[in-house]
Amino acid sequence: KEEIAKGKLIMETADGEKAFKIDELEEQGMGRRENCQRCNLKIPSNADLALGNWGVIGPLAGKATFVEVFSETGADVLGKVIDAGLIATEEPNPKGVKIRENVNNFMLKESQAKKEIDYAGTTGDIIDVFYQYEDEFSKCMKCYGCREACPLCFCEDCCLEAEGPEWVPGGYTPAAPFFHLTRLVHMVDACTNCGQCSEVCPCEIPVAKVWSTVNNKVREVYGYIPGMGSDDPLPFTDHVSKAKKL
Ligand code: SF4
Ligand code: SF4
Ligand code: SF4
Known part of the structure; x- marks a missing residue:
């Protein structure tokens, strides 16, 4: 089992849990691809649905998925899946929603910093x-x-x-x-x-x-x-x- 949480890659192995700081992995070229580090679309709002773990807190942490709907098509797909009884849903925890927003803002600042490094020294022409x-x-x-x-x-x-x-x-x-x-x-x-x-x-x-x-x-x-x-x-x-x- 593996998970990314609180800036760490956490792996559960037969010998127990191991955690690696994402920053350190990326410094060694083993984290996200550099284009992902630059990307300023951390939550894919251009898609119909965005699924992830940002905003899932409390007893559901690690067990549930945060689903954000961005289009009528996304709402339709989600509705059909719920009607078919394939998933159980509940309203998001307002505190979790705030945390999701904060994490997104933090990650956007990180990508802005990466861009400034990557684009330095040129006019862009x-x-x-x-x-x-x-x-x-x-x-x-x-x-x-x-x-x-x-x-x-x-x-x-x-x-x-x-x-x-x-x-x-x-x-x-x-x-x-x-x-x-x-x-x-x-x-x-x-x-x-x-x-x-x-x-x-x-x-x-x-x-x-x-x-x-x-x-x-x-x-x-x-x-x-x-x-x-x-x-x-x-x-x-x-x-x-x-x-x-x-
Ligand atoms: S040029 Fe741009 S769109 Fe084409 S493969 Fe490279 S990053 Fe992707
Ligand atoms: S930059 Fe040159 S070597 Fe690299 S993929 Fe393109 S054509 Fe091939
Ligand atoms: S003609 Fe230009 S845009 Fe089309 S495939 Fe070739 S390089 Fe890409």
């Missing part, structure tokens, strides 16, 4: 960020893993594979910067900081951190938050009208 990470990108072997893993890179006919001059002559590395710059310009405005690109990179290039740094600038300038189900057009597809607002 594409060329500036790319220059800062030039050494990292010099390790790129152009395996296409980041593009393949990216949920926003879904074009059936990707221009990076177009016929024409080779981006990287066979046997040569690294990839020309245009490989990454092209992908950045195409979709960085929609980057959700999901971390998949970093996860798959065999060269351990912090791809998601680079994209997130530029996307943070896009958020500042355009006020567009990707992944929240907005009907607004993506900033780079509506550049003229957004620019007029500045």
Whole structure:
């Protein structure tokens, strides 16, 4: 059995309970992925339902799940599960609700601190960020893993594979910067900081951190938050009208 509580990873083993501080695990690269540490959506309010243990206190701690409903679909699903007798529910404890809010606020402060560290030393402009990470990108072997893993890179006919001059002559590395710059310009405005690109990179290039740094600038300038189900057009597809607002 394992659980995360009070900033610790707690594991129950045959030899008893062992607890590890999350901060220390993350310093050693063993905690949450770095994109999760940066994320400012600790409770997924963009989903229909959010399930977790923040706010479950007293005798129910460790035995119940806090369910927060964010949409009619979520309410409908929950209602059907309750009507089917699959789960037992009760109103949340007001003290637990307050604790949930406090934990969320604390975690949001932590992610803000992580962002400040990650985005330090650059303006967030594409060329500036790319220059800062030039050494990292010099390790790129152009395996296409980041593009393949990216949920926003879904074009059936990707221009990076177009016929024409080779981006990287066979046997040569690294990839020309245009490989990454092209992908950045195409979709960085929609980057959700999901971390998949970093996860798959065999060269351990912090791809998601680079994209997130530029996307943070896009958020500042355009006020567009990707992944929240907005009907607004993506900033780079509506550049003229957004620019007029500045
Ligand atoms: S972090 Fe951004 S660029 Fe990387 S895979 Fe996710 S959406 Fe794509
Ligand atoms: S790099 Fe550009 S063309 Fe290729 S899949 Fe991504 S968005 Fe589409
Ligand atoms: S996954 Fe890494 S090595 Fe592969 S193309 Fe992307 S940045 Fe380069």
